[in-house]
Amino acid sequence: MTTAAIIVAAGRGLRAGGGQPKQWRPLAGRRVADWTIERIKAQVPLVVLVLSPDDPEAWAEFADSGLVLASGGADRAGSVRNGLQTLADRGVSKVLIHDVARPCVSPRVIGDVLVALDTHAAAAPGLPVTDALWTGAEDQVTGTRDRAGLFAAQTPQGFRYDAIVSAHAAHPGGAADDVEVARAAGIDVAIVPGDADNLKITRPEDFARAERILRSDMDVRLGNGYDVHRFGPGDHVILCGVEVPHDRGLQGHSDADVGMHAVTDAIYGALAQGDIGQHFPPSDPQWKGAASEIFLRHAVDLAARMGFRISNVDCTLVCEYPKIGPHAAAMRQKMSEIMGLDADRVSIKATTSERLGFTGRKEGIAALATACLVKT
16 A cells, blocks of 8 residues: 655746745745655655646756656646546555645644544544634625634645545536545545644745744754864974964874864764764774865765755864964865855854963864754
């Protein structure tokens, strides 16, 4: 038995503003559709994305995404029918149908619909109406309505696959949603608890509310890094990727870039993935004298593979000499290039230890770093 989901994203309406279909507008650092796809795909691996036939850029973008693509119809019902048709030979027993304009759908709502389909032919989330209901005309209240037993419909709406295919084939059109199509075919639909945050973006102001919801649900990680290297023979030190003239060098198995090592460990720490020594053991001769940017690039790539982007990093170098200030801008630029960040998201600063401890005695350099990662 296979479960699939259809995300209806073929609409071209511009009521939400922005001069483009709302599913492609930016929202909390991504697009509306990106949030919706991620949330559905996290619980239903087989996903059909219904796209407008007049949107070649979207077709090209998602061609190798692992999603099944279907062409939108003349109306929403036609788009759903086309999406259902693409699943005809895939052994699907249950299907969820979801509006792309609901990017804040929670795992709980999706899961409740799926569980309900174990014992019901159809299920959908709904919110009981709690506000008083009016009728109105010309900005005047013309009457009231009883709210008892009324629910605000949400998606995803779930169905036994064969039943909803037959229901759509028999429906004359004009239904508000797929629940209405199912009920017209005599299919009982169970109501599962909806979620007030599962809003459908319709008006321009809905973007601000959706962004607040998504940002409050973000996975933000902080990691700390610390490293120390002693001075030895040499005529320069490498700090945060920049060669700085000095009357001594730093000793270490690699190039002893104490600042880059601290930042690298901060990223590993935020990911709960150990430290440099676990990924690049000092006992391995291949890393003897290696450029530390190899380690930093690995940490950055690991973060991306785990679904995180680096928001910013802050590194403090602790030493009496050499003076860091004249080289800080070059260090920031080098670090930002390696990590793929804007330079204003990379902080490099320095302090002394007031001649206390090994750094105060000019025996070496220490570095402390913090990295902030955000789930994408």
